[in-house]
Amino acid sequence: MTARPANAHQARLLRLLRDGGPTSRARLGDEVELSRSKLAVEVDRLLETGLVVADGLAASRGGRRSHNVRLSPGLRFLGIDIGATSVDVAVTGPELEILGHLNQPMDVREGPVAVFEQVLAMVAKLKHDGLAEGFDGAGIGVPGPVRFPEGVPVAPPIMPGWDGFPVREALSQELGCPVLVDNDVNLMALGEQQAGVARSVRDFFCVKIGTGIGCGIVVGGEVHRGTTGSAGDIGHIQAEPEGRPCACGNRGCLEAYFGGAALARDAEAAARDGSSPELAARLAVAGRLSGPDVAAAAAAGDAAALGLIRDGGTRTGQVIAGLVSFFNPGLVVIGGGVTGLGHTLLASIRTQVYRQSLPLATGNLPLVLGELGQLAGVTGATRLISDHLFSPA
């Protein structure tokens, strides 16, 4: 895609078509507050660029039938979501509908060269399946803070070898298209805003509980990245003064109590000290434990496993309660791998938030699981790059 919208009106029209699909000129006119003649000029210019194509006649609204237009069906966006232990790659069409998706285990600690080799092989596979010949743009999420304008990870604690690596530039060269890089949690929030539970919500945050715990913040419809790109890094907020030692060197951090890493540690301890027969049996077979083991043990009625989930939810709820009082969001979304723990976890988080935050802030506050699961990040990634491309050049 070489064409870009020439002005804010065209950008608005492109986003409307992305989010609403084929639309009549008449309806577009209702949305953008342009005169009929000015609208026609802008739509015609977009048709000339090839970004937009005619799509037949719309249903009658009385009087002459209006012509439908839509985004070029040939537009292709690529979404990449690098987690700590797995990677998702997806190809979308112009309306960010997912045409194909791959998920593979991966270790982010292997560094950017090895990870990109794997990612590019996954991309080649999706291309080979006939989903795309090339891409108009790509978005990529990484599990750490990012200097957003440059697309470079900054001092990411769980990503040794990535500090300062020019992710945006390197990937843009490999893919031959514009690329934007963001923190994975911001992309999860954007994904839920684009196609999930946060549609039409302007102020919300999205807590991702994976190996670690992070938070994507949306203010007035836009991601808030903070002054140095580290906004939402809530895993090291203190949950307990002088509490458990944390890998970061402080004490009492939320991640010292919960998240995939803490949960695995506590589950293995419960297996070994005899408090959980279910977890002990699983540990004997697998040699190690992780979130899904705890979920399965809890589902089998194991009290120790249920206790781990409840305690983790309470700690997470404590921290979220403070953030709700501070930020007064319209919605809180919980997502990430640990949401496999399901409604026991959600119930503990909710109990703590509703008990501890100000009633005025929680009166109408939905606190829900994300809807998009594994696809939230890649959806957010394509939303991010399409927002960029559908902005005035």
Place this chain on the structure above:
Amino acid sequence: MTARPANAHQARLLRLLRDGGPTSRARLGDEVELSRSKLAVEVDRLLETGLVVADGLAASRGGRRSHNVRLSPGLRFLGIDIGATSVDVAVTGPELEILGHLNQPMDVREGPVAVFEQVLAMVAKLKHDGLAEGFDGAGIGVPGPVRFPEGVPVAPPIMPGWDGFPVREALSQELGCPVLVDNDVNLMALGEQQAGVARSVRDFFCVKIGTGIGCGIVVGGEVHRGTTGSAGDIGHIQAEPEGRPCACGNRGCLEAYFGGAALARDAEAAARDGSSPELAARLAVAGRLSGPDVAAAAAAGDAAALGLIRDGGTRTGQVIAGLVSFFNPGLVVIGGGVTGLGHTLLASIRTQVYRQSLPLATGNLPLVLGELGQLAGVTGATRLISDHLFSPA
């Protein structure tokens, strides 16, 4: 002031003149990205409304000297800042320069009728002093959450009798001018942004430690009020799980440990239990203690008083540290009556924040006292109403 700017360009020009004072047409042209002829049209229209007046010739920048314009010197804004125990009223000119200011003790619990009677008497006094005949607009801050669009306090915990009182409407009728109502802490943040330590900072928050503790949040240059107007209500964030009981019914809230009310309670306890001779002497004279007593005792080297300030700063710093990790601001401002405790307090807060927040978020984070003191709220109030009036009608 009946005139309002007719479009966004005029609004921009009015704000530039408010914040920059008399300015040449040439310099305005540099700022607003309008062609010379279009700029001339907009400035001429503003001159016709009377909002802007000619102000002689500017200094030469080479070539023909440009004409200066400025806001009409007759513009008058009123700022009112209602605290828990005192009220500030100030009159400003067009550039929000304070022409006169009154501060009086007051008890917000006496309810809106009694408080407004006092406020209107103070306004009458300022008018009688010749500072204004009438007002073009007024801003007012109250110490509790506000439903901002309607200008109505909502369930304000320390303001019995104010819940649902139509502050905006009542005051607008009394004063005969447009009025906006906001939380006092938001106005403090706006004041520091307008004329204090936060000038030119786009993302910051401002913690006000008065009788209670609240926080004004600025995102992208705009106050973030939250979904129900309670954003920044950090006094009841949990500082200690299962900690001290708080007046709100929960345990371990920040305000259970610090703020004017907690400090007075702890100071009187220290006076009575013999741990502080300085505070005991002051209590014997005054019958009660408050922040300034603790400040004076600390200045006299009283160890117990210093300990109270340090402990309060540490608790406050704990909560701020979490908010810094979440929000990644460019600046944190500490203000409010308790800042009379000065640098001992600030040092304790800083120590805790720099120890506990993520290094990436605190690397370049200034954490400073506000510059405007008692005038922050009234300055923010006039900034608020002038922003409103200097917006397209």
